[in-house]
Amino acid sequence: MKNQIASFILTCFLVSACSAPTEEKSNTEPSNSHSYSSDxxxxxFANDQRAEKIKGIEAELKVLMEEYGKENHIPGIAYGIVVDDNLVLSDAVGFMNLxxxxxxxxxxxxxxxxxxxxFTAMAIMKLRDEGKLALNDPVSDYIPEMANITYMTKDAPVIDIENLLTMTAGFPEDNPWGDRQLDETNQMLLDMISEGITFSNVPSFQYEYSNTGFAMLGYIVSQVSGKPYQEYIKEEFLKPLGMNQTYWEVDDVPAEQLAIGYRWEDEEWKLEPxxxxxxxxxxxxxITTIEDFSNYVSFHLSAWPPRNEDEVGPLKRSSLREMQTPQFPRLNNNAKNYRDEPCPIVSGYGFGLGIYQNCEGQKWVSHGGAxxxxxxxxVFYPEYGIGIMAFCNLTYTTPWPLQKIQQLLFDKLELQPRTLxxxxxxxxRKKQVQESFLKGENALEEDIFSENFFLDQSKEHRIKEINDALNEIGTVQSVSEITPQNQLRGTFRIHGELKDIIIYFTLSPMKDAKIQQLLFAVVEKENQ
Structure with missing residues (x-):
């Protein structure tokens, strides 16, 4: 029994994220007038030195980027690291124009x-928050041509906006083809839909990356906002975020700023159109710069943690967090961490973003482009308040040695997440549990337990287990502070002369929250 309890407590203590609640979705703008706790x-962050630490690896990081660029025949790489809303490290290696x-x-x-x-997903969310569309609206409400498409099966659900956002519309992966459609007209897109779309899956069945789906979202943004998609993004997001050197059309970029694209072929660089x-x-x-894009990454980071402060950005924090919530999650049991050690990863696509969480509980949000x-x-790490980014001018190329950068950040610098x-x-309640627990025969007398507590296990049995545990650890020497798992549950230790007791408790949802569950186990002493 003790082993089972200890296993349960340690699971709650070490992997509390397994039971973390997800953000609720809403199809219309949620009210901002609800009451909230001022407490x-x-x-x-404890003893926050993230910025200073990251600045200290500037030279080492540049060597990594130079070596990586040379090994992979990359003409030029620009990169940066943000801490909260500051670009604390940025540099470039190589050439923008060979x-x-x-x-x-x-x-x-x-x-x-x-x-x-x-950015496209963000536009959809803003229009949703304004009540101008709903994520479960059929796409055919905005693109009538979609009403006549032939689905794969009779029982297929109608494609809605959320299917497009999450890459679950059933469209085939289309990277090679889609890349060459960038400059096509809206009429071409509508004609393609009218002629019929070939499905690879039934909608809402599984994730499959689709550029076509996001082209449709861009068209929906134009239809709902009454502005060309590119203009809407510029006015609603680029300008408010200070992204003044960000462009859509290559001909609009000042020549002295524009990176020229290349491919490596036949042992030489060749120009790409x-x-x-x-x-x-x-x-x-x-088309953007590290200086500009750092503002965008910082904006995503600003969504965390949830808090009582006023909204200041072009999209609500809760909507940003909703974008960063994985849909149709998948387990990669053969994944490895940045140390090249086995470490399974759960991943899912949110709204225009990929979300990952590894076996160590570390979460990150990312997206590539090619x-x-x-x-x-x-890549940004919401719980750490840091984001990293890199751009290069070589066809379909990963612009950085990501695993080595992660080793610098999390092994060498030992960056830590926020603490609750x-x-x-x-x-x-912790103080009351501690006092009650140490009373021995007179334990559990206080009115701090919810109505289920002694129905789940008799008071006499609980007191016997408490006394057995106290006898096993010897004289009590100290009691630790509580380590919270959320606002209503946590663990603490009673340090004994011979052994320790780990105590876990969780509170009920009533206004006067009481203890609904209390588990404990005798364990070996920890170093204090």
């Missing part, structure tokens, strides 16, 4: 391809 304390030997900089404009998709913007721009058309002449990627504050009610 809530948001998670925070013919003229123009060095790449953090103000060089690179096409970021599919990293554009989250610069693709123009069009109806498929919503899936991959943006088009002829360019490769890009960004102990809520007032949890602190109060």
């Amino acid at each position: 809530y304390k948001k998670p925070a 013919e003229n030997q123009v060095p790449a900089t953090t103000n060089t404009d690179f096409r970021i391809a599919s990293m554009t998709k989250s 610069m693709l123009h913007d069009g109806s498929f721009g919503a899936m991959g058309g943006l 088009l002829p002449g360019f490769g890009s990627n960004y 504050h102990v809520s007032n009610i949890l602190a109060s």
Whole structure:
């Protein structure tokens, strides 16, 4: 019994994320007039030195990028790291233009391809929050041509907007083909739909990456907003975020800022034609700089943690977090971590973003981009408040040695996530549990237990188990502070002369939250 309890407690203690609640979705703008707790304390960093630590690896990181670029025949790479809302480290290696030997900089404009998709998703979310559309609206409400498509099966659900956002419309993976459609017209998209779409899956059945779906979302943004998609993104997001050197059309970029795209073929670099913007721009058309894009990454990070502060960005924090919630999650049991050690990963696609959580509980959000002449990627860690990004000008190329960068951040620098504050009610109940537990024969007398507590296990049996545990650990020497798992549950230790007791408890949902469950186990002493 003790082994079972200990296993349960340690599982709750170490893997509390397994039971974390997900954000609820809403099809219309949620009210901002609801009441909330003024006592809530948001998670925070202990002894925060993230920025200083990251600045300290600047030289080492540049060597990594130079070596990686040389090994992979990449003409130029620009990269940066943000901490909260600050670009604390940024640099570039190589050339943005090989013919003229123009060095790449953090103000060089690179096409970021599919990293554009989250901007499209953000536009949909903003229109949803304004009550102008719903995520479960059929796509045919906005693209009438979709009403006449032939589905794969009789029982197939009608494709809705959320299917497009989450890559679950049943469309086939279309990267090679889609990349060459970037400059096509809206009429081409509508004609293609009218002629019929070939499905690879039934809608809402499984994830499959689709550029076509995001081209449709761009068209929906135009129809609902009454503005061309590109103009809407510029006015609603690029300008408010200070992304003034970000463009859609390659001809609009100042020549001295524009990275030229190349491919490596036959042991030499060859120019790639610069693709123009069009109806498929919503899936991959943006051209931007590290300086500009860092503002966007910081905006995503600003959604965390949930808190009582006023909204300041172009999209609500809760909607950003909704974008970063995985749908149709998948388990990669053969995955490895950045140390090349076995570490299964659960992943899923949210709204224009990929979300991952590994066997160690670390979560990150990311997206890559690849088009002829360019490769890009960004990753941000919501619980750490940091984001990393890199752009390069070589066809379909990963722009960085990501695993080595992760080793620098999390092994060498030992960056840590935010920690939870102990809520007032949890602190109060912990004190009461501690005092009650140590009374031995007179334990559990207080009125702090919910009505189920002694129905689940008799008071006499519980007191006997408590006394047995106290006898086993010897004289009590100290009691630790509580480690919260959320606002209403946590663990703490009673340190004995011979052994320790780990105590886990969780509170009920009533206004006067009481203890509904209390588990404990005798364990070997820990180093104090």
